[in-house]
Amino acid sequence: MTTEHRPPASDQPAPRQHAIPSYLDASHLGPWGIYLEQVDRVTPYLGKLAYWVETLKRPKRILIVDVPIHLDDGTVAHFEGYRVQHNTSRGPAKGGIRFHQDVTLSEVMALSAWMTVKNAAVNLPYGGGKGGIRIDPRNYSQGELERLTRRYTTEIGLIIGPEKDIPAPDVNTNPQIMAWMMDTYSMNTGKTSTGVVTGKPVALGGSLGRADATGRGVFVTGAQAMQKLGIPLEGARIAVQGFGNVGNAAARIFHDHGAKIVAIQDVSGTVHSSAGIDPHRALEHLRATGSILDLPGTEPVERDAFWDVDCDVLIPAALENQLTETNAARIRARVIIEGANGPTTPAADDILHDKGVTVVPDVLANAGGVTVSYFEWVQDFSSFFWTEDEINARLDRIMREAFDSLWDVSQRHGVTLRTAAFIVACTRVLEARALRGLYP
Numbered sequence: 001m002t003t004e005h006r007p008p009a010s011d012q013p014a015p016r017q018h019a020i021p022s023y024l025d026a027s028h029l030g031p032w033g034i035y036l037e038q039v040d041r042v043t044p045y046l047g048k049l050a051y052w053v054e055t056l057k058r059p060k061r062i063l064i065v066d067v068p069i070h071l072d073d074g075t076v077a078h079f080e081g082y083r084v085q086h087n088t089s090r091g092p093a094k095g096g097i098r099f100h101q102d103v104t105l106s107e108v109m110a111l112s113a114w115m116t117v118k119n120a121a122v123n124l125p126y127g128g129g130k131g132g133i134r135i136d137p138r139n140y141s142q143g144e145l146e147r148l149t150r151r152y153t154t155e156i157g158l159i160i161g162p163e164k165d166i167p168a169p170d171v172n173t174n175p176q177i178m179a180w181m182m183d184t185y186s187m188n189t190g191k192t193s194t195g196v197v198t199g200k201p202v203a204l205g206g207s208l209g210r211a212d213a214t215g216r217g218v219f220v221t222g223a224q225a226m227q228k229l230g231i232p233l234e235g236a237r238i239a240v241q242g243f244g245n246v247g248n249a250a251a252r253i254f255h256d257h258g259a260k261i262v263a264i265q266d267v268s269g270t271v272h273s274s275a276g277i278d279p280h281r282a283l284e285h286l287r288a289t290g291s292i293l294d295l296p297g298t299e300p301v302e303r304d305a306f307w308d309v310d311c312d313v314l315i316p317a318a319l320e321n322q323l324t325e326t327n328a329a330r331i332r333a334r335v336i337i338e339g340a341n342g343p344t345t346p347a348a349d350d351i352l353h354d355k356g357v358t359v360v361p362d363v364l365a366n367a368g369g370v371t372v373s374y375f376e377w378v379q380d381f382s383s384f385f386w387t388e389d390e391i392n393a394r395l396d397r398i399m400r401e402a403f404d405s406l407w408d409v410s411q412r413h414g415v416t417l418r419t420a421a422f423i424v425a426c427t428r429v430l431e432a433r434a435l436r437g438l439y440p
């Protein structure tokens with residue numbers, strides 16, 4: 001029961017700063033604690049809608065499941081699985097499934113809340129969700145992963161569905177895992193339900209354009225920020241951290257529009273060339289050798305020196321917590337486009353802001369992926385599929401409109417694009433909450 005909108009009786013203890021649900025340890029909130037701070041920071045901008053702000057601080061629904069499977073050696077192993085539906089005020093929950101050994105309830109709650117913010121910031125008709133299994137998939141066979149995926153899908157089948165909650169790939173999950181999820185849900189419900197997950201193979205109702213969609217959104221929003229700041233795209237020097245799905249697509253698209261990729265860092269190392277690196281060649285080299293090192297025409301650079309590279313634009317597209325208070329002051333870029341989720345800590349954000357660096361935040365910059373997932377879902381419902389050109393044109397329009405509205409809010413309130421994204425998103429979610437009212 002909540003009492004947050006009523007004054008506490010005098011014999012009751014004063015309310016905490018955050019109303020901590022009883023299933024969390026207040027002394028160790030983890031990523032969920034960061035999200036709560038972000039909500040607190042934005043609350044003064046919400047006007048009368050602040051009445052409903054507690055809605056954002058409580059996930060609507062959390063399902064914790066046991067996932068037992070037979071291992072190939074004949075034993076049985078149990079894994080922790082989660083599905084969190086943070087908010088469904090604006091539509092069904094939407095967000096990925098992560099397979100990782102460090103998955104925790106706090107992390108899945110925070111990621112689901114950030115999906116609520118991302119979907120609302122870009123104005124997709126979704127709430128936010130996220131799921132995960134605490135497992136290191138590198139240690140398991142394809143057969144074991146298939147059994148794991150199918151049992152997990154059956155367990156969370158209680159709450160997912162094309163009109164309720166639509167999972168997608170996230171860290172260590174891929175189109176094959178989405179195909180198994182779709183098949184399992186379909187077998188359990190007695191009908192082929194392509195729209196229950198997105199990020200499926202194209203042969204199974206997946207969408208053209210999905211593979212490069214996140215990198216494309218990074219390009220579209222980044223190019224707009226550069227235009228606002230008077231930085232020409234032609235010849236702009238770009239450093240990219242992460243050369244996977246997001247990083248290499250963003251690098252290729254920037255390169256194809258005349259920008260110059262001057263540094264690439266991935267798990268294998270860092271390469272630099274002030275004359276510019278052709279990311280198409282870098283990708284071929286990576287596929288051929290398994291590493292970006294020794295790419296002809298580049299010199300290797302110490303891992304930590306990546307942050308000192310002279311560039312106009314920096315694209316962190318690898319992991320979270322990369323830009324911290326220890327390296328933020330060294331950044332020479334004028335624009336940072338967050339391809340990864342959560343690459344910048346709040347302390348680094350403040351340093352970058354003081355240095356006059358513009359950060360295009362993850363909830364906007366990497367929303368291209370969920371936007372094309374939305375297109376996939378719409379196409380699955382109508383069983384009518386669009387061309388790649390149609391998809392790219394629609395993606396570009398949605399990303400541009402989202403950027404423009406966040407830019408206007410940031411200018412009007414004198415706040416960063418990240419705070420602007422939270423203002424726009426939280427306003428949209430709470431407007432929906434206020435209009436719907438409380439049931440019953």
Ligand SMILES: NC(=O)c1ccc[n+]([C@@H]2O[C@H](COP(=O)([O-])OP(=O)(O)OC[C@H]3O[C@@H](n4cnc5c(N)ncnc54)[C@H](O)[C@@H]3O)[C@@H](O)[C@H]2O)c1
Nearest residue numbers: 214242243244245246265266267317318339340341366369
């Ligand atoms: N794929 C999507 O559609 C999508 C959408 C939204 C957000 N994201 C986010 O983007 C980020 C990257 O996702 P992805 O799909 O490109 O993953 P990926 O696995 O395809 O690529 C990750 C890249 O990061 C590099 N990397 C790993 N550890 C590193 C380290 N210590 N230093 C430097 N580089 C390192 C890897 O070598 C690889 O090049 C993640 O934060 C993910 O949550 C992805």
